[in-house]
Amino acid sequence: MKILENVLYAFMCIYIIILPWQQGKTTYGDGILALIILIYILKLILSSKSRQKMFSDIKSFFHDYLSISMSVLFLVMIISTSYAFDKKIALNESARFLSYLILFFIIKYECNYKRYIRGIINSYVFSVFSICVFGIYQYFTGFGLSSEFMNYSYTNKKITATLDNPNNLGAFLVLALFPIVMLIIHEKNKIKKSIYLLVSVIVIVNIVLTDSRNAFIGVAIGAVILAIIFSWKLIFIIGPAAVISLFIPKISHRILDIANSSQNESRIYLWKTALKMIKEHPILGVGNGNYVSLYDTYVKKYPELKYPWFTHRPSHNSYLKVTSELGILGILSFVCMLVFSLLRVKQAASSAKDKLYRYFCTGIFASMVGFYFMNISDNLFFVPKTTAYFWILLAISQAIVIRESSRESIF
Numbered sequence: 001m002k003i004l005e006n007v008l009y010a011f012m013c014i015y016i017i018i019l020p021w022q023q024g025k026t027t028y029g030d031g032i033l034a035l036i037i038l039i040y041i042l043k044l045i046l047s048s049k050s051r052q053k054m055f056s057d058i059k060s061f062f063h064d065y066l067s068i069s070m071s072v073l074f075l076v077m078i079i080s081t082s083y084a085f086d087k088k089i090a091l092n093e094s095a096r097f098l099s100y101l102i103l104f105f106i107i108k109y110e111c112n113y114k115r116y117i118r119g120i121i122n123s124y125v126f127s128v129f130s131i132c133v134f135g136i137y138q139y140f141t142g143f144g145l146s147s148e149f150m151n152y153s154y155t156n157k158k159i160t161a162t163l164d165n166p167n168n169l170g171a172f173l174v175l176a177l178f179p180i181v182m183l184i185i186h187e188k189n190k191i192k193k194s195i196y197l198l199v200s201v202i203v204i205v206n207i208v209l210t211d212s213r214n215a216f217i218g219v220a221i222g223a224v225i226l227a228i229i230f231s232w233k234l235i236f237i238i239g240p241a242a243v244i245s246l247f248i249p250k251i252s253h254r255i256l257d258i259a260n261s262s263q264n265e266s267r268i269y270l271w272k273t274a275l276k277m278i279k280e281h282p283i284l285g286v287g288n289g290n291y292v293s294l295y296d297t298y299v300k301k302y303p304e305l306k307y308p309w310f311t312h313r314p315s316h317n318s319y320l321k322v323t324s325e326l327g328i329l330g331i332l333s334f335v336c337m338l339v340f341s342l343l344r345v346k347q348a349a350s351s352a353k354d355k356l357y358r359y360f361c362t363g364i365f366a367s368m369v370g371f372y373f374m375n376i377s378d379n380l381f382f383v384p385k386t387t388a389y390f391w392i393l394l395a396i397s398q399a400i401v402i403r404e405s406s407r408e409s410i411f
Contacts, residue, residue: 004043009116011036012107013123016392020131020162020172020385029385033099040106057109066340066398070101073333076326077288084287085294093289096384100391107395112403114354120396121360124389125183125199128176132202135161135169139209158211163385170215171380173207174370175389178222179363182230186359214374222370229349230362267316267377269307273298274320276305285327291315318375318382341394342368348397357400364393 011032019029043050061067077094084090111120138145138159149158149166158166180200187193207215227234276298277286286294292312299306307313315321323331345368349361371390374380381387 004039004046005110008036008039008043008106009111009119011039012111012116013119016120016123017127017130019388020127022162022385029388030099033103036106037102040110053109057105060109061105064344066337066344069333069336069340070104073326073330073337074098074101076330076333080285080288080326080330083284084290086287086290089289089293090287093382096382100388103388104391104395104398107392108398108402112399114403117357117396117399117403120392121183124176124392124396125180125196128173128180128203129199131161131163131169131172132199132206135159135206135209136202152211155211159206159209161206163383165383166210166212167214167374167378168380168383168386170207170210170212170218171371171374171378171383171386172389173203173210174215174218174222174374175367175386175393177203177207177219178226178366178370179360179393181226182359182363183356186356214377218370218374220370221373222366225369226363226366229346229365266307266310269305269310270313270316271320273302273305274315274317274324276302277324278320281324281327283327285323285325285330288325291321291324314379316378318379321379321382338372344401345394345397348401351404352400353404354400357404361397361400364397367393 015029015032015036018032021028044054062071074094074097077090077097081087081090081094107120111117134144137143138161139157142150142157144162145157145160149160150156152158159169160166161169163169163172177200180196180203184193184196184200187196204219207219223234223238227238273295274291277291277294292314295313296311299310315324319331319334322334326334342365345361345365349358349365352358352361368390371380381390
């Protein structure tokens with residue numbers, strides 16, 4: 001079964017690298033993930049030892065508050081399909097969330113050997129690097145950039161790379177930035193340190209080129225969190241960097257726009273619509289993924305919620321989305337999942353014996369907090385090519401916990 005384990009690991013690395021890339025409406029990542037699941041199932045069929053391990057892993061999975069909250073949220077999603085207006089969307093979003101749970105489970109329990117963990121981290125860094133290189137190319141050539149992200153009154157273009165939207169790309173990069181920064185701090189080898197430094201620089205360049213206020217806020221919050229939990233000395237880097245950023249027109253203009261009511265007005269209308277759904281369906285919500293399906297119905301029913309040219313719009317707030325669609329139990333399980341995720345990552349950062357793991361998980365923690373705040377003004381938890389990396393990073397941290405608590409060889 002060692003061969004299948006290695007094949008599973010190899011395809012996991014391929015999945016992490018290829019996930020953001022697509023051709024038209026075909027997402028290669030979904031096909032690779034399906035193949036990973038099939039390989040795992042084949043491993044279970046062929047090996048009784050693997051089946052015994054799976055039962056043990058499932059028992060462990062359901063003895064963890066994080067896993068329980070994830071499972072409850074999935075159960076609420078499934079139940080909501082019974083009363084959802086658009087059952088197809090409800091089922092699709094539930095299936096997508098299930099794929100994250102399976103991905104999390106496989107990385108945590110099947111890819112937790114030391115060389116696997118390091119290989120997955122390296123694959124992740126390479127994936128981020130490749131997207132950033134394409135992002136810079138896109139900025140100068142416009143290749144693959146939709147016309148809707150060009151010729152703004154305040155900027156020429158906002159890059160999306162392959163993530164479909166500047167805010168999606170910004171979230172993808174915020175999740176990556178601080179773990180990579182911590183790799184720079186940890187690494188002693190000059191060549192590796194230089195590589196990580198190069199990647200972090202082009203990540204920052206890409207964040208600037210997205211012109212995403214949300215990404216700028218995520219970076220600022222993540223940086224402050226990193227200084228608090230890792231070293232207050234980082235303030236001497238963060239402070240000057242913040243001052244310098246104010247002299248970069250792309251950043252300073254967007255920061256000033258935070259207080260611009262005209263820039264925020266459209267989202268406020270969307271949030272009011274979500275609140276109206278919550279008021280009318282506080283217990284069960286309107287069904288998983290059905291905010292968009294019912295948006296036009298609500299603005300027709302309540303004309304004061306209508307915003308010009310808006311139709312079938314998302315809520316632009318993950319927390320309001322979950323509450324409006326899944327009700328009280330949905331938002332409670334969602335918030336518990338987020339809190340337990342942070343606690344488990346903090347545990348990994350505090351207890352890991354390997355300094356690389358401690359530093360990397362510390363970076364994950366800072367990025368996660370920034371990502372949480374970004375979801376106040378966007379539905380980033382429900383953008384597959386972005387949020388999949390949230391689950392991958394979380395799973396890496398839990399694979400580290402599993403491996404370091406095991407007596408088996410870590411090689």
